[in-house]
Amino acid sequence: MLVRPRPPVALDRRLRASVHRSRLASRITVSALVVAILLLVVVSGAVGTVDVGVADAARIVVGHLLPGMPWMSDGSLTPLQDQAVWQFRLPRALLAALSGAGLALAGAIMQVIVRNPLAEPYLLGVSSGAGVGAVLVITLGSAAVGGLPLGAAAFAGALVASLAVALTARHRGILSPTRMILSGVALGSLFSAVTSYLTLTTEAQNVFSVLFFLLGSVSAASMSSLAVPAVAFVAACLVVGLRTRAMNALLSGDESATALGVDVNRLRAVLLVTAALLTGSIVSVSGGIGFVGLVVPHVARILVGADHRRMLPVAVLGGAAFLMLADLLSRTVAAPAEVPIGILTAVVGAPFFLWLMRRDTAARAGLDR
Template sequence: MAGAALSLAGVILQVIVRNPLAEPYILGISAGAGLGAVVAIVAGSTALAGIALNVSAFIGAAITIALVYSLALKRGIIMPSRLILVGVAVGSLFAAVTNFLIMTTDAQNIYSILHFMLGSVSAAHWESLTLPTLALVIGLVTVGFKTRAMNALLVGDETATALGVNVSSLRKILLLVTAMLTAATVSVAGGIGFVGLIIPHLTRMLVGADHRRLIPLSALGGGAFLGLCDFLARTLAEPVEIPIGILTAVVGAPFFLWLMRTKDV
């Protein structure tokens, strides 16, 4: 569920900015959701089966998206390169705040926070599936009705508007879905990066840019990829389990650099 949700979030962000480098981790959304969750841990407000943690993560992701979106606007137009740079800066700022909280919190919270930030699904249980599954279903249904509009948006805002797409409204809906998917995933699996970068791009290479095929296959591919990473995390250094976020970064960072060298982004 976590891999599928992160991959879907990557697909959505890439169509919003028309840039294959966009994904929740790179744009700082994961950092914002993580900061919200860490605030909940430090405050000790993880009662009620983790509802407060999830809400805090969602608020952090939503604030990050709103901040990055507003700062990336230039004369009412989103500049893709500007959005990525703003996302990196905002993510770094939130990471600094998170590190400050780690340094000032009680010792018993530090291990939980670090384990959470590095990402892991080792503590998954049936109850923890509820939130990411619900977010994924809502996300798939929502974008499922927007595939033609998303295809039009790839061509450009003017073309999409000429085809009857309300570009401003569409972007707001898609950004809200992205916040929901990212927050739901971060709140249960921690900071797992690059899934939303690698899988959508590989899927696009295989089936093309039509979102009627890209969206469901990316979700399936994201789930399979994160499942494979989890298997490797549990077995490569057995009996020690490697945080899954480390493995996704080892694969994702070189992939990101390769994209920058080979694509006009």
């Protein structure tokens, strides 16, 4: 019988202390992010052309969630205020949260698939494929894609891009991480070229719509538009939640993961399909929002470590809060005009990420290698 050697007492104590600190940091971070998201929902409900206070926005949201609240019928809130918060601002805030959470999760998944810290939905061409589908509808009409509406065309484009990456990256029945990266970059460049050509050859009035979609926006959000990305996000969380240990093993290399009993090729295929469906569903309703899937998972690793059981919840909540804040800024920095949200995710997020990398804690995420 094999007996596993026990670590020295001092080393064992240090390991336990490190694990305890990581768990404590995870709990504190998750709690802080949940509070931040709730506050951002209320503040988002109060920001807009119709004058609504923060307290009134909170009362409207609570009043709809808990029927029978007296302030909903005592005349203290006007129908216009109720409509502005419940039908326009709340769906927008929820879509921003859902998109940020989904893109952060998709980025974390793709970084595991290819074992590359630069991986994100854009790297594998998924977002670019969705952009081609949407731009075809904007420039040529829905007839060009078989009568599909814009959202469905973007989703179909993401699926086509994912399938193309999977087929070209497959070698002797195995999904190669290096081939996936190269295929994604090549296909992404091809899709971007197609998008640029369609934009240059379309009528002038369509150019603004194309650019606004490619840069991302949640301004057209409605409760009905939340359904598809919400279902995709919940499904992705279930798939990933059952595979966090296998994902941890995959980070140590294919050989080590295989030795631990992980079917590496099957795991990569499942994760690729999950990330593609999640990205496609989000891009179809919010456009091409970049940067979130690249940076937020790294920030989560810096804060709580690389263990996916603790890192993924922080990444999901952090992505939601980050994109909600970016959307709030997009409505206010140039009011009454609106700045595409993709611009702000880069302008706000890049300096913050560079500052984090300068700190010693960045070494825990492997950013100094």
